Amino acid sequence: QVTLTESGPALVKPTETLTLTCTVSGFSLSNARMAVSWVRQPPGKALEWLAHIFPGDTKSYNTSLQSRLTISKDTSKGQVVLSMTNMGPEDSGTYYCARVRRWLQCIDYWGQGTLVTVSS
Amino acid sequence: DFQMTQFPSTLSASVGDRVTITCRASQNINDWLAWYQQRPGRAPKLLIYRTSTLEEEVPSRFSGSGSGTEFTLTISSLQPDDFATYYCHHYTSHSGGTFGPGTKVDVK
Numbered sequence: 001q002v003t004l005t006e007s008g009p010a011l012v013k014p015t016e017t018l019t020l021t022c023t024v025s026g027f028s029l030s031n032a033r034m035a036v037s038w039v040r041q042p043p044g045k046a047l048e049w050l051a052h053i054f055p056g057d058t059k060s061y062n063t064s065l066q067s068r069l070t071i072s073k074d075t076s077k078g079q080v081v082l083s084m085t086n087m088g089p090e091d092s093g094t095y096y097c098a099r100v101r102r103w104l105q106c107i108d109y110w111g112q113g114t115l116v117t118v119s120s
Numbered sequence: 121d122f123q124m125t126q127f128p129s130t131l132s133a134s135v136g137d138r139v140t141i142t143c144r145a146s147q148n149i150n151d152w153l154a155w156y157q158q159r160p161g162r163a164p165k166l167l168i169y170r171t172s173t174l175e176e177e178v179p180s181r182f183s184g185s186g187s188g189t190e191f192t193l194t195i196s197s198l199q200p201d202d203f204a205t206y207y208c209h210h211y212t213s214h215s216g217g218t219f220g221p222g223t224k225v226d227v228k
Contacts, residue, residue, distance in 0.1 A: 037217065047156075047164065047207055049217035060216040063121075096163055104170055105211045106154040110163035 002026035004036075004097045004111035011117050012087050018116060022080040022097030029075040030055050035100040036080045037107060038071065042093035052100060053080060092118045122146055124208055126220035132228040139195040141223045143208035148188050155184055155193045156207045158222075164207065168193065195225075203227060 008020035020038070027034055037052040051061045051071040061069045070083040080097060094113040101108045123146040133139050143153065151171040156164035166175045168184040171191060181196045195202055205224045211217035 035213070037211075039217075039219075046221045047158075047209075047219040049209075049211070049219060052216055054213070060214070062216065100211065100213075101169075102213055104173075105152045105213065106166060106169040107156075107164075107209070107211065107217070108166050108169075108175070110165075113163055 002099060002109045004099060004109060006095060006097050006111045006114040008095075008114055008116070010115060011119065013120050014088055014118055016087050018082075018084045018087050018091070020082045020095055020097075020114065020116075022082070022111060024078045024080070024097075024099070027099065029073050029078060029080065032056075033102055035102055036073070037098050037100050038080075038082045039096045039098055039107070039110075040091075040093050041096070041113075042090070045093070050084075050095075051082060054102070087118045089118050092116060122210075122215075122218055124210060124218050124220040126206075126208055126223050128223060129221065130224045130226065132226055133198050134228045135198055135200060137198045137228075139198050139202075139225060141193045141206055141208075141225075143186075143191045143193070143220050145189045145191075145210060149210050151187055152210055152212065153184075153186070153191050154209045154211070155182075156209060157202075157204045158207065159204045167206075198225070 035054045038050040073080045096113045097111045098107040099109040125144045155168040158164040172184045208220040
């Protein structure tokens with residue numbers, strides 16, 4: 001059974017760095033047919049793809065947020081970490097990690113999401 | 121910049137209605153398009169990938185079609201569980217993903 005579980009702070013202050021962890025089970029981060037993405041959703045708004053990481057450590061980022069994002073993984077722990085610097089109120093929302101089926105180029109499993117609020 | 125658009129943004133319908141949602145890509149994406157359903161407070165759920173292939177256990181009243189830049193999601197007979205927001209999504213291993221702005225299907 002594939003599961004992804006996000007964890008991290010529910011509240012961050014403006015200008016701080018957000019660090020979120022995605023812990024996966026039911027598949028390996030070394031599986032060449034899979035990748036892990038992060039997606040976010042401001043309250044009442046659309047989904048926004050943020051970043052992905054492949055087993056070989058190849059990474060891609062949303063071009064408009066690239067300067068603020070870092071994605072990394074620890075395969076042995078089954079964890080993918082996303083960092084976003086200089087957080088502002090517009091970054092508030094639910095952050096999801098999700099598994100990518102690389103050969104079909106789609107996201108097939110999602111975590112339940114973690115709500116992050118940016119406020120002083 | 122690559123973009124996905126969807127229309128309508130909101131669709132009011134009744135149980136039993138046939139519903140069609142359109143998604144347009146700003147450039148040719150061949151058939152690399154997926155559709156997701158999202159209910160309030162829940163994570164998105166994959167319905168269709170590669171334009172027209174139904175994910176396992178997704179009811180057959182959902183179907184997808186299209187190619188190139190224009191795609192549609194059709195629900196042949198709307199059921200109570202189907203009132204939700206639907207997103208199209210183009211993803212590539214090279215450049216990542218872009219979601220459409222979503223279509224909310226609500227009760228007429």
